[in-house]
Amino acid sequence: MLQLAPNTPTFGMTTTYRQRPPAGRTRDRMTHVTDRTARLRDALKQCAAENDDGLVQILNIEGPQLLGLATRILGRRDLAEDALQDAMVQIWRKAQQFSDTSGSARGWIYAIVRNRCLNILRDGKRLSLMSPEDLATVQEARQSIEPTQDWEILASGSKLQNCLRGLDDKNREAILLAYVGGYSHGEIAAKQDVPLGTTKSWIRRGLTSLKECLA
Amino acid sequence: MTTLSNDLTLLADDHVLGLLSETEATLIEEIIQRDPELAARVGRLRDQLLPLDLSAVPQPVSPDLIDAVRAQLAAATPAPAPLSSPHPANDPHPPRRFWPAVAAASVVGLALGFGAGWQTPGPDPVVVAVLLDDAGNPQAVIEDYGNDTAQVRFVADITVPDGQSLQAWTLPSPEIGATSLGVLDGARPAFLDFDDLPNPSGQQLYEVTLEPLGGSPTGRPTGPIIGKGFAALQG
Known part of the structure; x- marks a missing residue:
């Protein structure tokens, strides 16, 4: 487990927006998204049939975004590459378990990558094998993750963004520290400088409101 | 829902x-x-x-x-039971390979609601207890159906020495004390049919012990505990 100093700099909301595609491309993007969903589902079918073109397809379609996600959580490129490699192996092995009655192929693939990253973060043995310098760089990179900013670049007016905006600040911050930052309950409590139980109830409350809003 | x-x-x-x-x-x-x-x-x-x-x-x-x-x-050498092997949705038996991975004691908390995922055919259990050894490793799972029947499954390799038997127990209340659910024929899945007991409740203790052949001579557990755990109310 990474040791995070309590009372680290707080994650104030900023108004930094990254560039978004022009609104006029919405229809193209929709078609593209549907197409991608189908291609990813086909790629998983190929993996399930032990055809490794499926893995190539997944990396072609989602590789850079998946690596970006892993880098954001792990804070280091080399660890992120390890995580993505391990995750691709898991995707290959678990492909038969995917069922499109329980969410999209895309969501399923991202969940595997996310979970692999979190396991690396929480694998004390793995971290203890790092040199103190390497560990320090991981910790520094993790400290600089500002998950409470990234949600603001979600497509403006998107349901998720609107629903996140509607949450109490503390609830939203706790949820984003967990989902985007990959922090554990204990780490979030330290960051928010509140007891563990408070963090847990903020997350529960926030998630309940979020799900109601998204429904 | x-x-x-x-x-x-x-x-x-x-x-x-x-x-x-x-x-x-x-x-x-x-x-x-x-x-x-x-x-x-x-x-x-x-x-x-x-x-x-x-x-x-x-x-x-x-x-x-x-x-x-x-x-x-x-x-990667092919595992005996590859991760990709599909399990039918109605398969009531968790794959054995899964248990070593969940050996940590933290699964105790997770036992809450555990049975809901199994979709056991037939009656739904009233409670499910995951029995852990001293090190917190799951050894057996007992589903109690609340009509004086229960099912036990073993999820670890348990060696029963010659001349000894496994026996399943529960503690419906301190007044009633530990009550036998049955003597088992080795560490195999078994259906238990026992004497009239109150309906099981959440946090009721279940355990499996090693006893002399044919079961405890005293009617109370005497031997070493193979696994014990508290029941989680289902439904």
Whole structure:
């Protein structure tokens, strides 16, 4: 487990927006998204049939975004590459378990990558094998993750963004520290400088409101 | 929604948020696999939160990565029960390979609502207890159906020495004391049919002990405990 100093700099909301595609491309993007969903589902079918073109397809379609996600959580490129490699192996092995009655192929693939990253973060043995310098760089990179900013670049007016905006600040911050930052309950409590139980109830409350809003 | 225990839903939410330990995550994944309703909920929440993952800045992937993945797959010796082997949704038996991965004691908390994912054919258990050894490793699972019948399954390799028997017990209340659910014919799945006992309740203690051949001579557990655990109320 990474040791995070309590009372680290707080994650104030900023108004930094990254560039978004022009609104006029919405229809193209929709078609593209549907197409991608189908291609990813086909790629998983190929993996399930032990055809490794499926893995190539997944990396072609989602590789850079998946690596970006892993880098954001792990804070280091080399660890992120390890995580993505391990995750691709898991995707290959678990492909038969995917069922499109329980969410999209895309969501399923991202969940595997996310979970692999979190396991690396929480694998004390793995971290203890790092040199103190390497560990320090991981910790520094993790400290600089500002998950409470990234949600603001979600497509403006998107349901998720609107629903996140509607949450109490503390609830939203706790949820984003967990989902985007990959922090554990204990780490979030330290960051928010509140007891563990408070963090847990903020997350529960926030998630309940979020799900109601998204429904 | 009503068939899902609230605890299980909350755990699944925590899993999607990435708040579970690796051990807990492995266990909930197994439960999700057997529970289409829970799987659908998890899939929906994942898809709803996916835009947050897409807000990370993309990074160029080395063309060597696919070769590294292939090499890793080629190097891995095929496991006796590969991860990709599908389990029918109505398979009541968790695969054995899964248990070593959930050996940590933290699964005790997860036992809440555990049975909801199994979709056991026939009557639904009133309570389910995961019996752990001293080290916190799951050894057996008892499902009590509340009509003086229960089912026990072993989830670890248990060696019963010659001349001894396994015996299952429960403690319905301190007044009644430990009561035998039956003497077992080795560490095999068994259906237990026992004397009139009160309906099982949450937090009721269940255990399996090693006893002299044919069962405890005193009517109370005398031998070493193979595993014990508190029941989680289902439904």
